[in-house]
Amino acid sequence: LDENLSKAQRYLAHFAENGVMNHINGEAVAALDGTTFETISPVDLKPLAKVAHGKAADIDRAAQAAREAFPAWAAISGEQRKKLLHKIADAIEARAEEIAFVECMDTGQALKFMAKAALRGAENFRFFADRAPEARDGKSLRTQGQVNLTTRVPIGPVGIITPWNTPFMLSTWKIAPALAAGCTVVHKPAEFSPLTARLLIEIAEEAGLPKGVWNLVNGFGEEAGKALTEHPAIKAIGFVGESRTGSAIMRQGADTLKRVHFELGGKNPVIVFADADLDRAADAAVFMIYSLNGERCTSSSRLLVEESVYDRFTSLVAEKAGRIKVGHPLDPETVVGPLVHPVHEKKVLDYIEIGKSEGATVAAGGTRFNGPGGGCYVSPTLFTGATNAMRIAQEEIFGPVLTAIPFKDEAEALSIANDIQYGLTGYLWTSDVTRAFRFTDALDAGMIWVNSENIRHLPTPFGGTKSSGIGRDGGDWSFDFYMETKNVAFAT
Numbered sequence: 001l002d003e004n005l006s007k008a009q010r011y012l013a014h015f016a017e018n019g020v021m022n023h024i025n026g027e028a029v030a031a032l033d034g035t036t037f038e039t040i041s042p043v044d045l046k047p048l049a050k051v052a053h054g055k056a057a058d059i060d061r062a063a064q065a066a067r068e069a070f071p072a073w074a075a076i077s078g079e080q081r082k083k084l085l086h087k088i089a090d091a092i093e094a095r096a097e098e099i100a101f102v103e104c105m106d107t108g109q110a111l112k113f114m115a116k117a118a119l120r121g122a123e124n125f126r127f128f129a130d131r132a133p134e135a136r137d138g139k140s141l142r143t144q145g146q147v148n149l150t151t152r153v154p155i156g157p158v159g160i161i162t163p164w165n166t167p168f169m170l171s172t173w174k175i176a177p178a179l180a181a182g183c184t185v186v187h188k189p190a191e192f193s194p195l196t197a198r199l200l201i202e203i204a205e206e207a208g209l210p211k212g213v214w215n216l217v218n219g220f221g222e223e224a225g226k227a228l229t230e231h232p233a234i235k236a237i238g239f240v241g242e243s244r245t246g247s248a249i250m251r252q253g254a255d256t257l258k259r260v261h262f263e264l265g266g267k268n269p270v271i272v273f274a275d276a277d278l279d280r281a282a283d284a285a286v287f288m289i290y291s292l293n294g295e296r297c298t299s300s301s302r303l304l305v306e307e308s309v310y311d312r313f314t315s316l317v318a319e320k321a322g323r324i325k326v327g328h329p330l331d332p333e334t335v336v337g338p339l340v341h342p343v344h345e346k347k348v349l350d351y352i353e354i355g356k357s358e359g360a361t362v363a364a365g366g367t368r369f370n371g372p373g374g375g376c377y378v379s380p381t382l383f384t385g386a387t388n389a390m391r392i393a394q395e396e397i398f399g400p401v402l403t404a405i406p407f408k409d410e411a412e413a414l415s416i417a418n419d420i421q422y423g424l425t426g427y428l429w430t431s432d433v434t435r436a437f438r439f440t441d442a443l444d445a446g447m448i449w450v451n452s453e454n455i456r457h458l459p460t461p462f463g464g465t466k467s468s469g470i471g472r473d474g475g476d477w478s479f480d481f482y483m484e485t486k487n488v489a490f491a492t
């Protein structure tokens with residue numbers, strides 16, 4: 001840990017000295033009105049850096065830069081874009097340790113996972129780089145007297161708004177396909193964790209991305225975020241964040257008819273039948289709620305267990321939760337680090353009190369944790385004896401808190417699983433193949449894993465139903481969002 005701490009200090013020094021600047025038209029710039037806000041580390045609540053406090057005027061400059069850069073960027077070949085995006089991926093890999101360390105200190109998420117998240121950022125660039133040459137391909141459709149050629153063209157400058165959880169990985173997941181499609185970008189990262197977005201744009205330009213193709217404006221959602229969604233030069237908004245922010249963005253973008261893509265909240269069920277491999281299921285359930293501090297849209301925050309094995313299974317989960325290492329995010333053994341910010345820590349602790357007052361039983365955790373640095377640590381928590389009507393079963397807590405509910409049969413399991421406003425993911429554990437087909441067919445969620453935790457295969461569609469989102473990401477789904485489809489009919 002000591003060695004990691006001194007490395008982190010080195011990596012963070014230039015942020016402490018120079019602050020986190022915006023980046024517009026190839027230049028690091030302060031906010032136009034010269035104001036800043038502070039970002040703190042959730043480990044010890046000490047300031048990490050002063051951040052440029054962008055507002056509507058800064059967004060306007062960034063959107064103009066993205067508009068001016070668009071024609072040239074859209075005109076270069078897919079092959080050239082592919083090469084450039086691979087160079088960005090190479091540069092991310094070369095600085096992966098720095099990215100991971102900075103991310104840990106800014107978000108509180110554990111090095112164990114952030115080291116992989118930095119490399120996944122490079123993988124996202126490679127994935128979309130390889131698809132760039134075919135992004136414009138369409139098909140031909142013919143009828144008597146006519147040949148139709150369908151092609152795709154990039155939609156124009158786009159806005160990308162990202163949340164504070166795994167901010168580096170998520171930013172690459174949204175920005176790489178936009179660039180591969182030929183769009184230019186204005187990125188507004190989350191105010192709680194702005195550091196790695198700054199590293200990312202530096203890396204991209206050092207790798208050769210032309211100026212103005214990618215611009216960065218830091219600031220708050222209600223100011224910079226809102227201005228971005230309202231700007232007439234911005235043709236589409238790719239957004240990852242809370243469901244109610246998605247609604248606000250839809251309203252804000254209505255006057256300029258923004259195309260929107262939303263990856264929103266989740267309250268995802270893990271459904272365990274008595275015939276499942278219970279040990280494996282318990283490991284996966286524990287991993288899916290407590291890794292990344294439970295600050296993960298796809299976390300399995302509702303545990304539905306068949307009545308006959310409910311006590312046995314929840315005891316297993318409680319025992320495993322009790323053994324999880326909570327600690328400094330840079331300690332290589334840590335699984336749960338401090339939550340991102342005192343405001344969020346309070347929200348999670350308030351939900352724990354709500355769960356108690358609703359009559360659920362605390363089977364593990366249920367308290368603050370006195371971790372190194374004295375920051376925003378919360379013990380991995382399991383509530384048992386809950387019902388699906390409780391707020392802890394219905395609302396997204398976004399922390400290391402799991403709510404376990406018993407069910408008596410398949411019909412009841414399905415009804416509880418679907419009785420929620422969200423539909424992002426589901427995790428089904430059963431050894432009955434027919435039931436797996438039947439159940440997953442009826443489960444209302446965008447992504448379902450059977451007998452597995454969340455293991456991503458990048459070409460598959462990513463996204464949710466109901467309040468969990470609009471649209472899908474991954475492969476061609478991303479290109480469909482960032483591009484217009486155009487048909488030309490030729491008389492023959």
Ligand code: NAD
Pocket residue numbers: 161162163164165170188189190191219220221222224225226229240241242243245246248249252262263264265266296297396398424464468469
């Ligand atoms: P948030 O909605 O509060 O903020 C997300 C971003 O939106 C931030 O950059 C914020 O500044 C900006 N924003 C806020 N108000 C805005 C407005 N009116 N106009 C424009 N921008 C605005 O979300 P958060 O708390 O940062 O992140 C946690 C949420 O993100 C959780 O709900 C989580 O489930 C969700 N999430 C979803 C996915 C997914 O893929 N479905 C992935 C990660 C996180």
